[in-house]
Amino acid sequence: MxxxxxxxxxxxxxxxxxxxxxxxxxxxxxxxxxxxxxxxxxxxxxxxxxxxxxxxxxxxxxxxxxxxxxxxxxxxxxxxxxxxxxxxxxxxxxxxxxxxxxxxxxxxxxxxxxxxxxxxxxxxxxQKPRTKLMVNSKQRYPLLEGFPSTLEQLAVEHCSLLKLDSRMLKLRHLKILNLSNNKIKTLPDSIAEMQSLVEINLENNDLSELPNTFSMPNSKLCSSLRCLKLNTNQIKCLPLDFGNLCELYQLHIRSNKLKLLPQCIGGLQKLKVFLASDNLLRILPASIKCLSLEQIDLSGNDFLKVGSIPPLFRLKDVSSLQDLAARVIIKKRLPYDKESLTHFCREFIEGGRCCWRCSLYCFESYIRTAISFNIANITHTVVRMDNEQAVEVPIDCIMCSLRCYQGSRLAI
The missing domain is CATH 2.30.29.180 (Ubiquitin carboxyl-terminal hydrolase 26/29/37, pleckstrin homology-like domain)
Structure with missing residues (x-):
């Protein structure tokens, strides 16, 4: 020994x-x-x-x-x-x-x-274990010798990578992974098993989406990832459970093809820097009001005018038992799992949305409309979004009743 x-x-x-x-x-x-x-x-x-x-x-x-x-x-x-x-x-x-x-x-x-x-x-x-490695050309790529298992920081740029090297996924101590300026089109599901990753940089690649496992509740990234850089890709949408990345501090997703943000974006309670300029965003989810940011950039998006979006009325005179039961489960925070509820019931509960005005959860009975929201209310620094220096954006929100609908002074 x-x-x-x-x-x-x-x-x-x-x-x-x-x-x-x-x-x-x-x-x-x-x-x-x-x-x-x-x-x-x-x-x-x-x-x-x-x-x-x-x-x-x-x-x-x-x-x-x-x-x-x-x-x-x-x-x-x-x-x-x-x-x-x-x-x-x-x-x-x-x-x-x-x-x-x-x-x-x-x-x-x-x-x-x-x-x-x-x-x-x-x-x-x-010799002292190697913790940093930078590869900036194809000639320097370690094809045969592999990557030291002690690496904490790895940068592989300008190597024309089409996918992640499976050997990278085995680096248990890796904290910072920089794969910018390559040609990566997809990420493997197993990236969610990298338990130490704090920062991922995938700028200037050909990604169209993130894997479904990326932000699932059992993903290791949910408790470690603090900075995600996805600028200049082809991403059209983020995973529906993206809000599970509870440690995320910075999200850079400029110059993509993003059309919608997930409804759970407001779950990113530690998010401070959100840069999503030059995308295809037309409207934002209501949960964005839950964020407390230091900087936001939504410039270069063609947002809809609030008055051009008609409201959708789906109010019911009498709520169903399923609707009432789901509200009780949410309000009292009752625990549930696969054994206690069917898959259909779990999806029904998790598909509920909060009333913009009174915070009551809505499932089958609601009014869906758009209101104008000043994003300066959720951040210290705003990058102006047009020549008129406006900071108003349309918010896709849910109202539980006519009273809430009228009280919010909606522009119809």
């Missing part, structure tokens, strides 16, 4: 004369047996053959209070020095410390699974 960690040495005799400790360096520590003696070997990139210290009756003390944090100090008698270990795997460090204690008493370590060979350490073992 070789423990990869950072080690700083303190010569205790020199320290007593005022000399400080050496700086911690990337190292490996291991225990090996030669003839009848057991040694501790400390290897670094500059000393691959390692410094070797006999263990039997040569360990003065081990300071192990911070083992759970991957830290420990091994004090030797000859030479009289401290080996200060940090940045180690706590479980492996515990095994090494136990092995050193056993060897210092002269007991055998055979059969304990901790002994290593005395061979020089290889560079790939001791």
């Amino acid at each position: 070789r423990l990869v960690c950072s080690v700083a040495s303190i010569n205790l005799e020199a320290a007593s004369r005022g000399f400080g400790a050496s700086k911690g360096v990337r190292s490996t520590l291991s225990v090996f047996k030669k003839e009848e003696n057991t040694f501790l070997m400390w290897c670094t990139t500059k000393n691959k053959h390692g410094s070797r210290y006999k263990l039997h009756n040569n360990v003065e003390k081990i300071f192990s209070r911070m083992l759970s944090e991957g830290k420990a100090t091994i004090r030797l008698k000859d030479p009289h020095l401290d080996l200060c270990v940090s940045g180690a795997n706590s479980i492996d460090l515990q095994r090494l410390v136990n092995a050193i204690k056993v060897a210092s008493t002269g007991q055998s370590l055979l059969g304990r699974g901790v002994l290593s060979s005395a061979e020089p350490v290889q560079n790939r073992v001791i």
